[in-house]
Amino acid sequence: MTTTDQTDVVLEARGVTKHFPVRRTGRDLVVGRRRTVHAVDDVSLHLRRSTVTALVGESGSGKSTVARLLAQLYPLTGGEIRLGGQAVKAGRGRSFRSYVRQVQLIFQDPFASLNPVHTVRYHLTRALRIHGREATGTELTELLERVQLTPAAQYLDKFPHELSGGQRQRVAIARALGADPKVLLADEPVSMLDVSIRLGVLNLLRDLKERLHLAILYITHDIASARYFADTTLVMYAGRIVEGGDSETVTQRPAHPYTQLLIASAPDPDRVVAEAEQEEAGSGEPPSLIAPPAGCRFHPRCPKAMERCRTELPPRFELADGQWAACWLYADGAETTDNAGDHEKAAAK
Amino acid sequence: MAVTAAEVAVLDTTETPAPSKRRFRFLRGRKTAVGLGILLFFVLIAVIGPWIAPYDPDAMSNELLQPPSGAHWFGTTQTGQDVLSQILVGTRGVLVVGFVAGIFATILSVLIGVSAGFLGGMADELLSVLSNVFLVIPGLPLIIIIASFVSDTGDLLIATVIAFTSWAWGARVLRAQTLSLRRRDYVEAARATGESTWRIILFEVLPNLTAVIASGFVGTVIFAILSEITLAFIGVADISNWNWGTVLFWAQSNQALAQGAWWWFVPAGLCIALLGMSLALINFGIDEFVNPRLRTETGASRKVRMRVGFTPVARPGTPEKETRP
């Protein structure tokens, strides 16, 4: 589960970076300064066949930007994206289409991502037609059945507002499947849905992964659902991925202080007892991405920050079970010891 | 300024769905119904006016300046023409100019506003300057000037001129709207699905602007009708084409009011006001559709008085307790 061979990798990001220009102020013009939002910096990840990869992190940490970069909706500032081992640079028109045929994006908000003026039929027909496929009744029915909207006929001529949130999200997924993609990028696909219907959509995604062998990137801020649903989990903080590994490992034995903070903060009905212990966990607000902190971006909030954290950017340190973390705490011994318990101790230092 | 309100209101309509079947639902509602009723009445007159007019509006007779009577419901003019016939025949000109100008101006504003909003960047800057220049140039005087430099001031020309000088507001509102739509998820989603830019503009963005476009259209029609009538009244437009403005022009140049011939002057004015009101009511309906909070008919009955911050308590049986401040 941890180190599958490279052939399984469908989509790969290598050192992907995205900086958004900030609208320049009068003073900027005078000083000749050009400011940017460092939304995503040096992000590398692999999406594998039949695997769900979760990307978690707080709001504004750059998760959606990563998804849009992978969908080629934004041009890259740096790095490269490889589809099936080939570096791609989709521009517009034909090459872009052939890219999106394989990589499809599902948006966070099913209420906003379907055009209120078009029927389900229109949305799906377009998705099929764009990719040069027939859009007959059977094709549409099949598509809807894939996302468990049955009987399909009942849904085809409905407008989005006539559907519940879960149904809308299914339509959005069906539209993505219309292209018959290899990769699904799901950007917080359930965060706008009611508690009781979230699960249905997540189960559907998992089912698709298994049946269609899709590679799925599941973006969320709910780390508990990553544990439940994803095979691997990546943790993002302020535009960088700070930790990654097997979902169970990352959630049960978080290595990076930020992941630890995240997990400590997540609501948990079972906690009650442990309340007092976590009192001293980090606080403060996420950093500005216009002028991100030097060194480790988490150091201003980190209870375990060291001198080195302020100046030097921590590289990835491999830990046990395919887990890794970008934190100086693991600078020594990470390579030498395979003991998973070790980094827990190191973190507690 | 109704336009401003609409502009602001439409910016927060993310939650209001405008589905296609219900895309024209803004045409329902009591106010809109009344407005549509009046408008339809005038449209009917515009179509059949020349046939049902009892006299030739140009025909002079010996019944000079007669007050309303059975033979002449709206009285006669200085030269014995029938005022009712003039108004009936003149309705067509008013509506044709109003609607043709409205359509032209709307097309212009959609073209310029939506492209500016959607394309962004340099195109946006240029188109914005263009529409601002047209906003800055004084409308009526400009119309007078343009109208006076063409030799044939027929209805169509007047309509074109009015359209040419009145599209800018709509373009501005549409641009703002498009800017907000451009980043909507469903537009991005269409892009991510692989739709081409022009298809996105045409099929994803435009249908969602229906209400805004309709409201701009109705507003332009009101403006065009008032401009046309004003132009006719001050003698710039061709006053040998009958419309309500030319009726007023002749009445005024013959000093109808000073002569006590109110019947020559009043009906045309009332018709304009009525038509204007009907269009304004339709616009109201559109505004209410775009911004549901504006609805006056909130289902409030006479019994329960709604008031912000003090929810009425209406227990069945017990009379409502008055809550005055």
Add this chain to the structure above:
Amino acid sequence: TGCSSANSGANKGGGAASGVLTLGKPDGPQTNNSNPFLSTSAGATLGYRFMIYEPLAMTNQIRPADKADPWLASDWKWDLNFTKVTFTLDDKAKWADGKPLTAEDVAYTFELLKKHPALNGNGIPFDGISVQGKKVVLTFQDSQYVNQNKIIQQFIVPKHIWKDVKDPETWPNRTPVGSGPYKLKTFTPQTTTLTATPTYWKGATKVKELRYTAYNDNSAATTALAGGKVEWSFVFMPNYKQLFISKDPKNHKLWFPSGLGIHGLWFNTARKPFDNPALRKAMAMVVDRNAIYTQAEATLYPEITNPTGIPLPAGESFLAPEYKSATTKPDVEGAKKVLADAGFKLAGGVLKDPSGKPVKLTFTDPAGWNDYITGLSIIKDNIKQLGIEAKVKTQTAEAWGADVANGNFDATLHWTNSGATPYDMYQNIMDGALLQPIGKASQIGNFGRFKNTEATEALKDFASATDDTARINAMNTLQKIMVEQAPMIPTAAAPIGAEYSTKNWVGWPTEADPYAPPQHTQPSALEIVLKLKPAKK
């Protein structure tokens, strides 16, 4: 203006008791400009320039053949077939600032006109100008018979003031000094007030103050007239009986006499089939001038009763013997005969020209010129009886003006020039010397492209003839051409009329005492003001 007590003593309203006469004009706010030479100045628009600057002689436009009254010049004499005129000045005349008015001033005025064509609105070809003691002698290259009134009624400006003016063409002359009985008291865009100079050389006037108010349009001016706010004005008003007279039948009067200018339907005689005189004549025979007079012109523009188009009684003395008692009665049968004789055919109510084409035409005039448009509608109805189909089309004033000048029209109502003799109007209509090809602007006259050497010759003869017989012959020829060929169908005389009130002031010119045209923008307004006396209560 500007001093805080400017209005403290002002009494409101006019009235003989206060010596104020109120005048009004619907020309909109004015600017402070009293340059008498410029027709764009407030002095010209409101007409007060003639209260300040006096003419050499006072002509009477509605009786142009009468001898003019001496004014600044006690006498004038034309010599050498109107190529030389000698003015003798009245000794008493002096400027409002007390300086005497001398021959130098007169000569200077004419020099000014000669030197600045822009100021020479009448386009008089001045040549020699000399002072001989108290006399001023002007000499010309050609006979000025037709311009004689224009020359002798020239107003005179003081040399001692104007000689320092750098550019008289753009000088606003804010504190005008003239020889007339009034001087400018205050100027505001809305109202200009003139006050009497006690030292006027012809003796004090009864009217102590003239107050000219500018209204923005006819209806505002009419309202003011009807309410007695304005006592003297000229405004075109429909149904003046109800709008004006009925408001005070005893005192509200109006008189619209005419000079020698007319309005009429001009044909484009370069276009077929209007190049056919028979067709034009037939149309002229059926036009109902009386209907135009009552319906289109609200009986304000005098009716033209003579087929020569010469307004009466102003042109009485010029009428050719054969037309002395002729009148214009619509004569449909006669007209049909004329047409039939000329080869036109009337079949099924449609007139066909000799080549077999139906006769159709479009009347054009600017939108908004109601009297013209109404007049055209009447003519349209009239000629329908001949089987001629006409359409009335309105244009903008600009487009119409350009079309008329370029000869791009079928027929249009238009005015003519006017002058001391019918020459001006005939010349305007038929002078071959003014002829321009179609498409080339002819702004001066002959918009109808009327080409008739006989007429051109007659006009030339009339202007340069050395004796009266030659002139009479030329004039008779012109009248004959006008009647026979009808290059233009006269519809109404151009009035020089006004509304006035006898409530406070009496002594106005009337039909019975036509000593001057009553309009207050004409030079003769001065004569009227001097004749006004407070009404007895």
Add this chain to the structure above:
Amino acid sequence: MKYLLQRLAFYLVTAWAAITINFLIPRMMPGDPVQALMARFQGQLDTSAIASLKALFGLDKQQSLWQQYTDYWSHLLDGDLGLSFTFFPTPVSEVIAQSLPWTLALVGVTTLISFVLGTGIGVFTGWRRGSWMDSLLPVTTFISAIPYFWLGLIAIALFAVKWPLFPAAGGYDSALVPAFDWPFISSALYHAALPGLTIVLSAVAGWILGMRNMMVTVSSEDYVMVAQAKGLSERRVMFGYAARNAILPNISGFALSLGFIVGGTLLVEMVFSYPGIGYQLFQGVGAKDYPLMQGVFLIITLSVLAANLLADVIYMVLDPRTRREA
């Protein structure tokens, strides 16, 4: 500050474009001022005057359009707007100077009054939604749809002619001279009353509707609810919370309408014979008076731009969200 600078640059470009169009439009019109003058006199001015007038107006020289354009700019930058043809040789700047104050005073004051009044009424109708005031809305719509000149003429027929309570024409009594004294000012006020009332009547409806709609929209904002929940006095909630936010778009609308004061008054001035700039422009158009037209257009353009800038500034002052610190 940055926002302002950006706007300023934007305005400069707009001004340049608008002024250029202002320059071109009159020149594209057919006819010429002399011909227009002749038509005005209908025969009372002899055709022989044409040549002299052409010489007078300087129309006898031929100049390329480009030459005229550069001249126009160089004169404009010297503050020279040329000489009016209608009132030759009065400088255009003088014509404007004498008519602009009337327009500004009458229309400015009435615009202000109708804005204040309309906004005030709008605040109440919007706040007390569902009360009897809502039934005023159709009436208001009706009034706002009446063409202005019609209303004005009816008002004159009724209140100046039938019952002569007000004068029918003019800016002041013709016996008076403009001065800062009571007789004149009272007369000016008296003459402004009827046009003023009709302007207010026809303009107030728009403000009422706009403000009401904004008020209704804002009233259901959470912060108004919070203010109610806080138990603040009704006055404080209505004005400090609801109206304070609702008025923002109306304020910029108001500033824009200030800009249109100069251009939008033609009919008032025609109907009431008011000595303002709108009528002057109308005359200028009729007389082909290019210098006057250009001058008035320039004033209108500049005032609209100034009003826009003002709107931006006001907005910036009133809405802290636009006050971004650099």
Add this chain to the structure above:
Amino acid sequence: MSEPVLTISGLHVDYGTGDDAVHALRDIGLTLHRGEVLGLAGESGSGKSTLAYAVTRLLSPPGVITGGEVHYHQRDGEALDLLTLTAPELRAFRWQELSIVFQGAMNSLNPVHTVHSQLTDVLKAHRPEMKRAERTARAVELLSLVGISEDRLSAYPHQLSGGMRQRVMIAMALALEPEIVIMDEPTTALDVVMQRQILRQLVKLREELGFSVVFITHDISLLIEFSDRIAIMYGGRIVEEAGASDIYRDPRHPYSDGLLHSFPALHGPRRELTGIPGSPPHLSAMPDGCAFHPRCGKALDPCATQVPVLARPDGDGSRTVACWLHQPTPATVAPRS
């Protein structure tokens, strides 16, 4: 924790009147005790916010209270009927006794006034005797209570981050030290770290000041962790009310049970997640009988026709549930096939 501070009984709320009225709340009965944290859960549209606002009569038009009673119990034991108060009385009552933190702090602060002015105007309205300086001092104190430095006093809302705005709202709610604070999803827009910080602060303040809290959210795990008692709403009604741990361990209503099996746990063994089939009903098309029966796996015959009332399930005095499974049914009890 026994003494009630707010009792609601038989509360009905409609949106609109006449035929097209939407019945948003039906027959709500609920008691808030002094000093407790009462959690209110249920999915979106179930009427949580409506309930919170109806209590203080803050529903915006077209909301109408069509029945029921709301009593506020003052410390001296006297009860105040909130639904009969006149506007001035209501104004005096609001914030003084009961304050609300609205859903979404972004829109709850007036964008054109400074934090200072919005904090002090409530003092001005209710404590007219306070001087300006005192008010400012109190504002500073309140801000420091929620951990915001006093230099932010002159800031405008848009200059604060979402978390800070939310904290300002909380500070404002505590300005008059009310007896009850209603919090409508105070943390949904925030990330988990910030959410925990704020809630921890709130718990601390409640211990210091002793007010009662109504805490609204649809995140049930959050509620279980933070509240004393929980009421669960479905389709405009309260379907179950019990102590937090009771609900967690032993949910009685099938909907509560479904909810608890809809979210994954972060720790412990991977639970079986069953979820709830179907989707929540729309208020304008509410099913007859128990609103939940179309989605309920254990539906009985009467469920489709008769509305179960909130009653104590057999043998448990501290909780109530509205479900035919747990009460004697009027008709024959037979599971549907």
